[in-house]
Amino acid sequence: MKFIGKLTLSLLLLLLLALVTIYLLLQTRWGAEWVSRRISDDTAWHLSVSKIEHNFSAPGLLTLRNVSFGHDGQPAVMVAKTVNLGLSLSLFSEAPRFTRIELQDGALNAANMSANMTLPLQAERLQLRNMQLHSPRQTFNAIALNGGVIPWQPRAGNILGNKASFQASAESVTLQGVTVTHALVQGKINDKVLVINNFGGDLARGSVTGSAQRDAQGKWDVSALRLNDIRLQTDKSLSAFLQPLRSLPAVHFSRVDVTNTHLQGPDWAVTDLDLLLKSVTLSNGDWQSDDGSLALNADNFINGQLTLNDPILNLDFSPQGITDARFSSRWVNGLIRAQGSWQRQTKRLTLDELVLAGLEYTLPENWRDRWMASLPAWLDSVLVKKLSGNRNLIIDVNPQYPFQITALDTNGSDLLLAQHRQWGIWQGSLNLNAAEATFNRTDVRHPSLALNADAEQIAVTEMSAFVDKGMLEGAATLDQTPARHLSLTLNGRAVPADVLQNWGWPAPPLTGQATLQLQLNARLAAKTPLKSSANGTLTLSTDGKTLQQSMTQGEVSTHP
Numbered sequence: 001m002k003f004i005g006k007l008t009l010s011l012l013l014l015l016l017l018a019l020v021t022i023y024l025l026l027q028t029r030w031g032a033e034w035v036s037r038r039i040s041d042d043t044a045w046h047l048s049v050s051k052i053e054h055n056f057s058a059p060g061l062l063t064l065r066n067v068s069f070g071h072d073g074q075p076a077v078m079v080a081k082t083v084n085l086g087l088s089l090s091l092f093s094e095a096p097r098f099t100r101i102e103l104q105d106g107a108l109n110a111a112n113m114s115a116n117m118t119l120p121l122q123a124e125r126l127q128l129r130n131m132q133l134h135s136p137r138q139t140f141n142a143i144a145l146n147g148g149v150i151p152w153q154p155r156a157g158n159i160l161g162n163k164a165s166f167q168a169s170a171e172s173v174t175l176q177g178v179t180v181t182h183a184l185v186q187g188k189i190n191d192k193v194l195v196i197n198n199f200g201g202d203l204a205r206g207s208v209t210g211s212a213q214r215d216a217q218g219k220w221d222v223s224a225l226r227l228n229d230i231r232l233q234t235d236k237s238l239s240a241f242l243q244p245l246r247s248l249p250a251v252h253f254s255r256v257d258v259t260n261t262h263l264q265g266p267d268w269a270v271t272d273l274d275l276l277l278k279s280v281t282l283s284n285g286d287w288q289s290d291d292g293s294l295a296l297n298a299d300n301f302i303n304g305q306l307t308l309n310d311p312i313l314n315l316d317f318s319p320q321g322i323t324d325a326r327f328s329s330r331w332v333n334g335l336i337r338a339q340g341s342w343q344r345q346t347k348r349l350t351l352d353e354l355v356l357a358g359l360e361y362t363l364p365e366n367w368r369d370r371w372m373a374s375l376p377a378w379l380d381s382v383l384v385k386k387l388s389g390n391r392n393l394i395i396d397v398n399p400q401y402p403f404q405i406t407a408l409d410t411n412g413s414d415l416l417l418a419q420h421r422q423w424g425i426w427q428g429s430l431n432l433n434a435a436e437a438t439f440n441r442t443d444v445r446h447p448s449l450a451l452n453a454d455a456e457q458i459a460v461t462e463m464s465a466f467v468d469k470g471m472l473e474g475a476a477t478l479d480q481t482p483a484r485h486l487s488l489t490l491n492g493r494a495v496p497a498d499v500l501q502n503w504g505w506p507a508p509p510l511t512g513q514a515t516l517q518l519q520l521n522a523r524l525a526a527k528t529p530l531k532s533s534a535n536g537t538l539t540l541s542t543d544g545k546t547l548q549q550s551m552t553q554g555e556v557s558t559h560p
Helices: 002-026 029-042 238-246 365-371
Strands: 047-050 052-053 058-071 078-086 102-108 124-136 140-150 162-176 178-190 193-203 207-213 220-227 231-233 252-264 268-283 286-288 293-297 301-302 306-320 321-331 335-345 348-357 358-362 383-396 404-419 422-433 436-439 442-453 458-469 468-478 486-498 512-525 533-541 545-552 557-560
Touching: 193 512, 404 442, 404 468
Parallel strands: 102 124, 220 252, 231 252, 348 383, 358 383
Antiparallel strands: 047 058, 052 058, 058 078, 078 102, 124 140, 140 162, 162 178, 178 193, 193 207, 207 220, 252 268, 268 286, 268 293, 268 301, 293 306, 301 306, 306 321, 321 335, 335 348, 383 404, 404 422, 404 436, 422 442, 436 442, 442 458, 458 468, 468 486, 486 512, 512 533, 533 545, 545 557
C-alpha cells in the first residue's frame, strides 16, 4: 500500500510538472506559434499570436500579444498589439464565450469580412481601446476608437449581434467623406431595431449632436439632429454637395436644427445659416410630410451669379404638397418677395403675390437659352395671381441687341408664366411702364406696354414710347402655336426717319422728322431665324415727301 501511495504521488507530481511545463511553454514564442498553428490548421480561421501571457495574480485573464485574426484565405479582420481574454467555464461551450474580450492598439477591417461571416467568439463584454475601424462598403473610418458592447454575440451579417447595448468614442470618424472629431455614440440593438440614444462630435469647427432609430425594414427615424457653428468648405458643387440627401433611403426627420452655419463650395456659399426642419421624410430623391415645416434664414446665399442677401424662407408641408410658401430677400440692390403654394399632383407653383422692387438686374448672357430650356420635372407650371414691381432696372449687355429699361413698373394678374415645363406668357394680363429705355442704341422715353394672353394668342393692346420729339404707338399679336406667328402694327409721329434702323429695318433715304406706318408679319419660332420670316410694309412721310418700302423674307425694296 505504501508503494502504491508513493507511485500515485509520483504520478501526480509528474502530471503537475507536465502541466507546469506546458503552462510555461505556452507562454514562450514556441508555444504561441504552436497554438496559432493548431487553430489555423484545425478551423476555418487563421490566427497569429507572438506571445501568450498569464499571471496567477489575475487567474481569470489571458493576454495575447501582436494578434492577427481572420478567415482562411482572406486578409485579417482584426490586428491588435494586445488582446485580453476573460476566462470562464463557458469558454468550452460550442461557441466559446469569454467574460471579456478587450482589443488594444490595433485595427478592425470590415472589408475583409464577408456578409455571411459569423465570428466564432462571444463575450459578455467586448471592449475596444485605441482601435481603428474601417468599412469601405459604408465609406466609414474611425481612428482612436474606444468603446464597449454588452453582451457581444455576433451573428451572420450583424457583428453586434441581435441584442446588445453599446457605447463608443473616437478621436476621428469619417462617414461619406464627412469627418467628425471627438465623436461619441450610445445606443442599443434589439432584433434588427437599432436605437442611437445619443451621438455627437465636433464637425468643421462646430458641433453635431442628435438621436435616431432604424427599424427592422431599414427605415431611419431621426428624432433630433442639431448642427451648430459649422464652418465647412468643400470642393464639390452645390448639386454634388446635396446629392447624398437625394440618394438617402427612407429617412424621417422629426426635427433638424441648424444654427450659425457657414458652407462654402467652388462657386457657392451660405453664410450665417439658421434652419429649422420638422416632420419630413426623405426617400430616393423625393420627400413626404403630413404636417411638417421649414424655416430658413441666412445672411447671404451665393450660387454662381445669383446672390441673395438676408433670404428668408418659410414652408408649411402637407401630403398634397406645400400649402404655404413665403420667401423674401434683398437681391441686386432691391427686394423680392413671394407667397404661394405648390401642388404635388399637378406640380404647379401658384404665387398669390410676387413683388419686385428696386432691382438693378443684368440679365445673364444665356438668358434666352434658359428661357427656352425645360423646367425640372417637379415644376410643370407657374401661376402668378398678382405681380407688382416698381423702380426696377433691367439690363441686357448682349452685343447683338443690348437694351436697358430704367425705373420699370410692372402690374400683372393671373399670369401663367410656365406651362408643360416651358416658360412663356400663357394667360393673364400684364402692364409695363418705365421712365426711359434704350433698345439697341435707340433711346426712348416713358415706354409702356399692355397685353392680354390666353391659350390662343398674346395680344399687345397698347404699346407706346416717346422718341426724340415724337411718339411711337403700336399693337401686336403673337399666337401660342409653336410657329409663333407675329403681327405688328407701328405708327409714328414726328419721329426720326431712321428710327427703325437700329431695330432691323435698313436706313431710308429720307432724313428729318417723319410720320411712319409699319405693318410687319414674322415668326418667332424657336431655333428659327427671324429675318428670313419677316414680311411687311413701311410708309414714311417727311417734308412733303413720301416713301414706301416693303420687306420680303427680310429683304427690303423701295417703291416709287
